[in-house]
Amino acid sequence: MDLLRFSTAGSVDDGKSTLIGRLLFDSKGIFEDQYAAIERTSRRRGHTKVDLALLTDGLRAEREQGITIDVAYRYFATPRRKFIVADTPGHIQYTRNMVTGASTADLAIVLVDARNGVLEQSRRHAFIAALLGIPHIVVAVNKMDLVGYDESVFEAIRADFSEWAAKLAIKDLRFIPISALHGDNVVQRSLSMPWYQGPSLLYDLENVYIGSDRNLIDPRFPVQWVIRPQSDAHHDFRGYAGQVAGGVFRTGDEVVVLPSGRRTRISRISTMDGDLETAAPPMSVIIELADDVDISRGNMLSRPHNQPTVAQELEAMVCWMADTPLKQGGRYYLKHTTKTVKAVVDDLRYAMDVNTLHREPATELGLNAIGRVRLRTSEPLMLDEYRDSRTTGGFILIDEATSDTVGAGMVVRAGPEQHIEADEAVA
Amino acid sequence: MIDAAQVPAPRFSHLDALEAESVFIMREVAAEFQHPALLFSGGKDSIVLLRLAEKAFRPARFPFPLMHVDTGHNFPEVMDFRDRRVAELGERLIVASVQQSIDSGRVREEPGNPSRNRLQTTTLLDGILEHGFDAVFGGARRDEEKARAKERVFSLRDEFGQWEPRSQRPELWSLYNGRLRRGQHMRVFPISNWTEMDVWQYIEREQLEVPSIYFAHERDVFRRDNMWLGTSEHLPRGEDELVERMVVRYRTVGDATCTGAVSSDAATVEAIIVEVAAARITERGATRADDAFSETSMEDRKREGYF
Numbered sequence: 001m002d003l004l005r006f007s008t009a010g011s012v013d014d015g016k017s018t019l020i021g022r023l024l025f026d027s028k029g030i031f032e033d034q035y036a037a038i039e040r041t042s043r044r045r046g047h048t049k050v051d052l053a054l055l056t057d058g059l060r061a062e063r064e065q066g067i068t069i070d071v072a073y074r075y076f077a078t079p080r081r082k083f084i085v086a087d088t089p090g091h092i093q094y095t096r097n098m099v100t101g102a103s104t105a106d107l108a109i110v111l112v113d114a115r116n117g118v119l120e121q122s123r124r125h126a127f128i129a130a131l132l133g134i135p136h137i138v139v140a141v142n143k144m145d146l147v148g149y150d151e152s153v154f155e156a157i158r159a160d161f162s163e164w165a166a167k168l169a170i171k172d173l174r175f176i177p178i179s180a181l182h183g184d185n186v187v188q189r190s191l192s193m194p195w196y197q198g199p200s201l202l203y204d205l206e207n208v209y210i211g212s213d214r215n216l217i218d219p220r221f222p223v224q225w226v227i228r229p230q231s232d233a234h235h236d237f238r239g240y241a242g243q244v245a246g247g248v249f250r251t252g253d254e255v256v257v258l259p260s261g262r263r264t265r266i267s268r269i270s271t272m273d274g275d276l277e278t279a280a281p282p283m284s285v286i287i288e289l290a291d292d293v294d295i296s297r298g299n300m301l302s303r304p305h306n307q308p309t310v311a312q313e314l315e316a317m318v319c320w321m322a323d324t325p326l327k328q329g330g331r332y333y334l335k336h337t338t339k340t341v342k343a344v345v346d347d348l349r350y351a352m353d354v355n356t357l358h359r360e361p362a363t364e365l366g367l368n369a370i371g372r373v374r375l376r377t378s379e380p381l382m383l384d385e386y387r388d389s390r391t392t393g394g395f396i397l398i399d400e401a402t403s404d405t406v407g408a409g410m411v412v413r414a415g416p417e418q419h420i421e422a423d424e425a426v427a
Numbered sequence: 428m429i430d431a432a433q434v435p436a437p438r439f440s441h442l443d444a445l446e447a448e449s450v451f452i453m454r455e456v457a458a459e460f461q462h463p464a465l466l467f468s469g470g471k472d473s474i475v476l477l478r479l480a481e482k483a484f485r486p487a488r489f490p491f492p493l494m495h496v497d498t499g500h501n502f503p504e505v506m507d508f509r510d511r512r513v514a515e516l517g518e519r520l521i522v523a524s525v526q527q528s529i530d531s532g533r534v535r536e537e538p539g540n541p542s543r544n545r546l547q548t549t550t551l552l553d554g555i556l557e558h559g560f561d562a563v564f565g566g567a568r569r570d571e572e573k574a575r576a577k578e579r580v581f582s583l584r585d586e587f588g589q590w591e592p593r594s595q596r597p598e599l600w601s602l603y604n605g606r607l608r609r610g611q612h613m614r615v616f617p618i619s620n621w622t623e624m625d626v627w628q629y630i631e632r633e634q635l636e637v638p639s640i641y642f643a644h645e646r647d648v649f650r651r652d653n654m655w656l657g658t659s660e661h662l663p664r665g666e667d668e669l670v671e672r673m674v675v676r677y678r679t680v681g682d683a684t685c686t687g688a689v690s691s692d693a694a695t696v697e698a699i700i701v702e703v704a705a706a707r708i709t710e711r712g713a714t715r716a717d718d719a720f721s722e723t724s725m726e727d728r729k730r731e732g733y734f
C-alpha cells in the first residue's frame with residue numbers, strides 16, 4: 001500500500017467540509033463516537049440531516065465562527081492507498097494556510113460551486129497549487145444537483161478554467177462533476193450524470209500515478225546529522241545521516257561534497273536494518289565515505305556530473321505569512337534543507353495579482369501576498385530551481401526577532417542577477 | 428543524462444514513508460536543540476518512538492535521555508515492561524513523579540477525582556525545567572483527536588507549557604523551525620501523521636514487544652461512565668459498581684484510574700490489527716474518561732501545557 005498526500009481548498013460554502021466528511025464517511029474513516037458527536041451537534045443546531053461538515057471542525061474559535069481557519073490533517077485509507085489530507089481554508093486571508101497545506105501535497109482538489117462558476121477564490125487555489133508544484137490538480141465541480149446535473153454547466157466551467165489555467169504550468173489537470181451532499185461521483189459513479197464517462201473522485205485518488213513525481217534524476221543528499229558512536233565496537237564509524245532529497249545514490253558512486261567541492265566515494269549505505277545497494281527519495285539512510293573528509297550538517301552530497309548551483313544570490317517567489325510586511329532591505333534567517341543562514345532582501349521585483357496573474361510593482365509584501373524577490377545570503381547554499389525539486393528548491397524565512405516563520409520561498413533561479421524574461425511561465 | 432524511467436525505484440510502502448519522515452524529524456531535533464528528551468510511557472506510541480530513535484541514531488547512543496512522567500497509578504505490567512525495555516536499549520531514563528509533586532505541595536489531588544491526568548502537566552513542566560530540556564518528543568498522533576489534527580509537528584510552548592493554537596508557526600515542506608525565544612520549549616511529535624492502524628502494523632513489522640495489557644486477558648472490571656475500568660487500589664468503587672471477571676484488553680495505557688478496557692479476545696498483534704480494522708469507535712472515545720467531558724477538553728488541556 002502506498003501513501004498519497006492531497007490538499008483541499010475551497011471558498012467558504014463551496015462544500016469542502018461536506019466533501020471531506022463524505023470521503024471519510026464512505027471510506028469508513030469515521031468512527032461511531034465521532035458520528036454520534038456530530039449527530040448531537042447537528043440536532044442541537046436544528047439541522048434535519050447529520051451535517052458531515054462538522055466532522056472537520058477543529059478548534060473552538062473555528063466552531064464559534066463556523067469557519068475553518070487552520071490547516072487540519074485527516075487520515076483515511078482504502079484497500080489501495082493510505083491518504084493524508086491537508087484540509088485548508090479557502091478565504092483570501094488564509095492564503096498562507098493554503099500554501100502550507102499545498103507544500104507537501106501530491107495532488108490538490110480545487111472545489112468550484114457549479115452555480116457560481118469559476119470565481120476568484122478557485123483561481124487563487126489553482127494558482128497556489130501550481131506555484132507550490134503540486135503535480136496533479138483535480139477541479140471538483142460541486143453542487144451539480146443544484147444545476148439539474150446539467151452537462152453544459154460543467155462543460156462551461158471546464159472550458160473557462162482550462163483557458164485561464166493554460167498560463168500555469170500544471171502537469172495534470174482533471175475535472176469531475178460531483179455532489180458532495182448526495183455523494184454523486186465522490187466514491188461511486190453517479191447515476192444522475194450518465195453523460196460523464198470519467199472515474200469517481202475516490203477512484204482518481206486511489207489510482208493517480210505518483211511514482212514518477214519523485215525526482216530520481218538529480219542526486220542530492222543534505223547531511224542532517226553526523227553519527228559517531230563513542231564506543232569501542234564502532235570506533236572508526238563515521239556516518240552521515242540524512243534523507244535523500246533527489247536522485248539515486250549507489251554504493252561505490254563517486255560523490256562531490258558541497259560547498260567544498262571535495263570528491264570521494266560512497267563506501268557504504270546503511271540503515272539499522274542492514275546495508276543497501278541504492279538509496280532514493282524519500283529514504284532516510286546513513287552514508288559512509290571512502291575518504292576522511294570534513295563534513296558537517298548543512299553540507300550536501302551530490303554527483304560530479306549533476307550538481308546543484310552553489311550560490312549566495314537567488315531569485316525566488318515568496319509567499320508572505322506575517323503581519324509585518326516584507327520590505328526591500330529586510331533581514332531574515334533563511335532555512336534551506338539542513339542549513340540555516342542569514343539573508344537580506346536585495347530587491348522586491350514585483351507582487352503577483354493572483355487573479356489576473358499580472359505582475360504589479362510593489363514596495364512591500366503584506367500578509368498573504370505573493371511576490372518575487374532577490375535575496376543575498378551570508379553563506380553559500382546548494383540550490384535547485386523549485387520546479388525541479390521541491391526539497392532543494394524550497395526554503396523558509398524566519399524573523400530574527402520573533403523567531404516566527406514569516407515566509408515560504410521557492411527558488412526561481414540561483415546565482416547573480418539576471419533579466420526577467422517577459423514570457424516566463426508565472427508558476 | 429539518466430532517464431528516470433530506467434532507474435529502478437526501490438519499493439516504498441506507506442510504513443516506509445512514515446518511518447523515513449519520522450526519522451528525519453528526530454534527527455532535525457537532535458541537530459537543532461541543545462537538550463532534547465523523549466517521553467516514554469511504556470505505551471504503544473512511545474514504543475514506536477523508541478524504535479524510530481534506534482533507526483535514527485544507531486549504532487550510536489541516543490543523543491537524549493528518556494523521561495517517564497509517572498502518575499503513580501500505573502499498571503504493574505507496564506512498569507515492568509518500561510524497565511526491561513530501557514535496560515535492553517542501554518539508554519538513560521529519568522522519572523518525573525506525580526507523587527512527588529503531590530508530596531511537595533506543587534499540586535493537589537481533587538477530592539473525589541482519582542485521575543491524575545491533569546496533575547501530570549505540572550510534573551512534566553517541572554521535569555522539563557529541572558533538566559533544562561528545550562525539546563521533548565511525544566508520541567501524539569493527529570488522528571487521535573480534533574484539536575491534535577491542527578497541531579504542528581514542532582509545537583511551540585511558552586514558559587508555562589501552553590499551546591496557543593491561533594499563533595502556530597506555519598509548517599512547510601519538511602523545513603521545521605526550531606528557533607526558540609527565552610523560556611520557550613518545543614514539543615515534537617514525530618508520528619503526527621501515523622494512525623492507530625499504522626502503529627500496529629509497524630509493531631507487527633518490527634516485531635516490537637508491547638506490554639501484556641494490550642492483549643486479551645482476564646481481569647476484574649466494573650462499569651463506570653460507559654467504560655470498563657479495572658479494579659485498582661487507587662480506585663474506590665461505589666456500592667452499585669459490581670465487579671465482574673471478563674476477558675478484556677487495553678487500547679491505550681495511561682493512568683489506570685481513567686483508562687478503560689475493551690471487551691476483546693485479540694491475543695496477538697495480528698488479531699489486534701484485525702480488530703482495529705473493524706473497530707468503529709476511536710481509541711480515545713473507547714478508553715479515555717477525561718476526553719468525554721466536553722467537546723473541547725483536549726484543546727483546553729493542551730492550552731494548559733498537556734501533551
Ligand SMILES: Nc1nc2c(ncn2[C@@H]2O[C@H](COP(=O)(O)OP(=O)(O)O)[C@@H](O)[C@H]2O)c(=O)[nH]1
Pocket residue numbers: 010011012013014015016017018019053142143144145146178179180181182
Ligand atoms: N445541494 C448541495 N448542497 C451542498 C453540496 N455540498 C455542500 N452543500 C451545502 O453547502 C453548504 C456549505 O457546505 P460546507 O461543506 O460547510 O462548505 P465549506 O465552507 O466549503 O466547508 C452546506 O449547507 C452544505 O450542506 C452539494 O453537493 N449539493
